[in-house]
Amino acid sequence: MRALRSDIQLGTVVAAYGKRYGVELKGIQGSEISCVTRGKKTDLACGDEVEIRLTDSNEGVVEKNLPRTSLLYRSNAYRSKFLAANVTQIVIVLATSPSFYEELLNRCLIAAEAANIQALIVLNKCDITDNATAIARLALYSGLGYKVQLLSATTDVSPLKPLLRGHTSVLVGQSGMGKSTIVNALLPESAIAIRTQEISAVLDSGKHTTTAAHLYHIDEGTRLIDSPGLQEFGLNHLNIEALEHAFIEFRPYLGKCRFNNCKHLKEPDCAISNAVIEGKISSQRQTYYQDLLGEIGR
Template sequence: MKGLVTKSTGSWYTVKAESGDFYDCQIRGKFRLTVKGITNPLAVGDYVDFEEKSPHTITVIHPRENYLIRKAVKKTGHGHMIASNIDQAILVATVKHPKTSLGFIDRFLISAEGFRIPQIILFNKIDLLKDKDFEYLDHIMSIYKKVGVLCLPVSAETGEGLEAFKDLLLNKTSLIGGHSGVGKSTILNKIHPNLAQKTAEISDFSDKGKHTTTFAEMFFFDDHSKVIDTPGIKELGLIDMEDFEIADYFPEMRPLRNDCKFNNCLHLREPGCAIKTAVEEGEVSEERYSSYISMITNDDNRR
């Protein structure tokens, strides 16, 4: 039978068959590693074939259109697939409580851009913002809007922006990602009260979430609209990306690359660099350029 993986605990997989029924399935050892350097063989969003009789063993994993990867928790240099076959990647970010760094936002966008998966940023918890914070929010939203990313300020607390968000989910498979404690599960509960996903207060001490959601899970708003809630991401590794191609995943830098004097230009200190000129002229934002630099120069952030 053919089905769609809707939940993965690492040892068991929930699969929704074409009939609409859910099955608990297991995998065979030979699937242990389907993608080189990735610790999990199957991800939520994968299409599989599985045996009808118990124990339902998954026999085939259909080719993936795309997937998002985070760093594996152990420092093995490996990646962990968060989810696959997604139509849009939605980052839940917060200006406060906890604060999401621009470096993290850019890594998320770039991971998706590698597969040309459209990206959306939800800036949640706007009920907590003061005037000064709104100025900062406007500033960073202008940076991302300029590079073609849809930005939506929302509050799961007051409900502001959630109707518009709900419309964005129609007829698509959406991944919801972000740091722990930014409100991913709270937002989903709010727009779909039957979900009753577990949520938890963030720690006052560290201003960090507690990793309340532990496994990625797909929910169905209707037959064609699916959302994948995911556990808080600490770090995103840039998997399978060579230094020279990273500028390609910044849509505003992509068309400039050919204008650099040297065709192996990494846009750091080389003379005649079109990207650096664009930064000086304000065409490429300083913030995006610093994210780019940190991705090239910080080996610890690569794998």
């Protein structure tokens, strides 16, 4: 390992505020140096390991971004938005109320699979309303092998703790699903100034108050990144091969179609379409795939 210059220090990006980043110095948990990047470079994410040069006691410049083990991000036709780096798990937070967008859930799962990140689905607010409908909607995903954890974060967050242990997890989800409540419950001693969401009953949606991604330490080997609420999750950075592979139930059938360039739309002897007819693949998931293929192909 090369030696660092005396004015260079290692750190972790623990907060992303647009063009400014909070960096925690290595070995000094709780420290946060306010840093900028060189020039117009803004391709850092919460969780990135970096080298910084201090310019004052609490100010610095990011000189280098170290290699990542993973990167979770979303994109549309014009730009990409980094969510978190070096995470081992994405925790997709849903709620019984307000109702969640299943399309957004699918997009988060696909992004996780494409980035080789483990996915956990949390159904929050199970104490405030009938959760049978929401649980039934999630049966498809538990059937695919995804862990689905029921939770009532306002009363007991303990079922979630063993599922986070040893991971660097990022919380994602729509506004109003209770992500901030979960973080507050996991870290009550930290006095984190995270306000819980106000829910708009008229719009059946939440107004998020988390405006910047932030990394927190749960314990010695467990870290949690809270991210702003999502209303959309573009996947324009994926090509057809990455997209089809991200549907985990497709994998046993890939390469078995009549045509090598099969897009699994209306081609004859398509192994995916045949599996749908045989009930081995959900027609709902095939529709999500076809819609996304049309989106990224534009």
